[in-house]
Amino acid sequence: MKLGYFTFPMHPHKKNYYKSLIEDRESIILADKLGFQEAFIGEHLSDKCEKITSCMNFISSLVFDTKKIKLATGTLNLPHSHPVTIAAQVSMIDTMLKGRFIMGIGPGSLVSDMEMYQTLDKNRLEMFLESIDHILNIWKMKAPYNLKGKYWNISTMKTYNKNLFIGEVEKPYQRPHPEIVVTSLGASIKGLEQAINRGWNIISSNFLRDNRLEEHNKVIGDSKRKNINWRIAKFVFVSQNKGELENYGMSSKGPIFFCLNQIYNKLKKAGRLDILKKNPNDKKEKINLEILMKELVICGDIKKVIEDIQKLKHNYSNMKTLTYVNVDWKDKKISEKSMKLLAEKVIPKI
Numbered sequence: 001m002k003l004g005y006f007t008f009p010m011h012p013h014k015k016n017y018y019k020s021l022i023e024d025r026e027s028i029i030l031a032d033k034l035g036f037q038e039a040f041i042g043e044h045l046s047d048k049c050e051k052i053t054s055c056m057n058f059i060s061s062l063v064f065d066t067k068k069i070k071l072a073t074g075t076l077n078l079p080h081s082h083p084v085t086i087a088a089q090v091s092m093i094d095t096m097l098k099g100r101f102i103m104g105i106g107p108g109s110l111v112s113d114m115e116m117y118q119t120l121d122k123n124r125l126e127m128f129l130e131s132i133d134h135i136l137n138i139w140k141m142k143a144p145y146n147l148k149g150k151y152w153n154i155s156t157m158k159t160y161n162k163n164l165f166i167g168e169v170e171k172p173y174q175r176p177h178p179e180i181v182v183t184s185l186g187a188s189i190k191g192l193e194q195a196i197n198r199g200w201n202i203i204s205s206n207f208l209r210d211n212r213l214e215e216h217n218k219v220i221g222d223s224k225r226k227n228i229n230w231r232i233a234k235f236v237f238v239s240q241n242k243g244e245l246e247n248y249g250m251s252s253k254g255p256i257f258f259c260l261n262q263i264y265n266k267l268k269k270a271g272r273l274d275i276l277k278k279n280p281n282d283k284k285e286k287i288n289l290e291i292l293m294k295e296l297v298i299c300g301d302i303k304k305v306i307e308d309i310q311k312l313k314h315n316y317s318n319m320k321t322l323t324y325v326n327v328d329w330k331d332k333k334i335s336e337k338s339m340k341l342l343a344e345k346v347i348p349k350i
Contacts, residue, residue, distance in 0.1 A: 001313060003347050005031045005039040006074055006203070006233055007326040010259040013048040015328070020051045021058075023329050028062055030336060032069040034343035040074030040104055040181075040203070040323070046112040049262055056089055063096050072102035074203075075183060079108055079127035080117045083134035083152055087169055091139070094172040103178045104203075105132060109185070111270055127151050132180075139177050143168035181231075184208070185275055189219055196223050206233035206325045207263060209278045209295060213316055220318040232316060233323040235259075235297040238305050238341040239334070248334055249299040252290075255327040255335075256297055261289060302345045309350055322347075 007027065011020045028039045043055040052058050055073045062071055076086060094101040107128035114120040119127065130149045137147055144160035144167055147153065160167030172178055180200045184192055185207070195202060196219070204216050213232065220230050235256050237249035248254045264287065267273050274280035276287050298308045313319060324342060329335040 001309075001319070001347070001350050002037050002229075002321040003035070003343060004231055004321045004323040005036045005069075005326060006042070006206075006323050007040070007052075008042045008050045008259070009052055009326065009328070010049055010255075010262060011051055011328045012258070017051060023332075024052065024058070024326075025061060025065070027326050027329065027335075027339075028069070028071075029065055030339060031343075032066040034340060036069055036324070036343065037321075038070040038072055038102060040072040040102070042074045043077070044110045044113055045080075046116060047110055056093060059093060059101075060096070063093075066100075068100075070100045070102050071097060072181065073104045075104040075106035075181075077108035077113070078105055078131035079119045079122070079124045080113060081131075083131045084138065084154055084169065086131070087135045087138040090135075090178065091170040091172045094174055094178050095170070097173070099174045099178075101172075101174070101178050102181055104181045104183070106183060110266075136177065138169050139171055179229075181229075184216060189215060192216065192219050193223075196220065196225055196228060199225075201229040201231070203231040203233055203323060205275070206235055206296060206323075207260075207275055209276070210315075211278055212280075217316040217318050228318070229320045230316075230318050231321040231323045232312065232319050233325050234312070235299075235325050235327070236305065236322075236338075236342055237297065237299045238302060238338045238346060240301050240341075244334055245299060245301070248331060249338075250293060250297065255330045256299075257289070257293060258330075259325075259327045260293060260296070264289060264292075302341060305342070305346050306349050309346065313350065 007024060009024045031039055041052060041055040041058050042050060043052050044050045045053050059071045090103055107124040108114060130151050134147050134149060134152060134154055138145060144156040146155050146157050156167035181203060182195045182200055183203045183205055185205045204213055220228050237256065239245050239249065251257060267275055273287060277285045279285055298305055309322060
């Protein structure tokens with residue numbers, strides 16, 4: 001089983017901006033040294049707790065400070081950018097990384113970002129699909145371009161000049177394109193099947209309950225595709241110290257609870273608490289954060305975490321990668337130690 005990494009990132013809103021960004025860089029550099037195979041970095045423009053506003057810019061700061069780990073957008077919110085911009089920038093970053101790049105994409109999930117981009121009342125799923133089709137066509141075809149769509153028309157028919165070498169976008173380092181990954185947050189099995197049929201890989205969100213993961217496992221197992229890299233994201237905290245487990249890992253004052261509580265409040269405000277429910281269609285189902293913590297968080301000493309991850313792998317046999325979810329380093333030493341124990345003492349035993 002592979003070990004991956006994901007960060008929203010999630011920090012207290014009053015935490016120094018520069019300190020937060022440096023901490024996020026340090027966590028990925030540490031993940032690279034510990035042998036994590038990939039790192040997904042999120043982005044939001046208008047969230048004071050999720051402080052990375054451009055995952056591409058952030059990844060560019062890590063190109064020469066990491067050696068082996070693949071760096072991934074988690075995600076590029078396609079309705080919020082022009083497809084040509086994304087196609088050209090991904091080609092560049094993929095080349096700078098010599099293929100150590102994964103392209104995570106999505107329609108966007110933060111309502112305040114949508115309002116600023118004036119996509120709040122638009123069909124963002126439709127925009128998302130049109131955008132990725134344009135991007136893939138730009139990489140596939142030869143210039144000049146003449147792509148038509150509902151939201152974007154892309155052409156260099158008037159200005160393309162073969163002798164001046166203008167009017168053509170560079171191709172990615174990886175051919176025909178980098179691995180494409182989408183995050184599954186909602187209950188749409190049809191959307192999951194469509195992503196798989198397009199050749200994309202899946203991350204099941206760390207907020208999904210066991211019965212939702214069972215559904216994903218079945219869809220992936222029933223697929224005709226047999227090369228699906230299914231990632232399951234999980235909060236994981238490892239410590240040999242009982243006090244750290246109780247007062248940091250599972251505590252309501254700890255960084256994992258802070259992250260979960262923040263997401264809960266945002267989903268509640270957006271009317272999307274179905275994501276956290278066992279039965280997304282049950283409007284009467286109540287969500288208890290303490291119970292949710294026990295179900296969503298893998299927390300314990302080395303022995304217990306090994307057992308819990310082995311159980312996870314047994315229950316969801318089609319899982320290929322455990323994606324560790326990074327949270328705020330409220331205590332840097334404790335957080336670093338947990339990552340080291342996971343990579344060095346736990347995963348080798350799975």
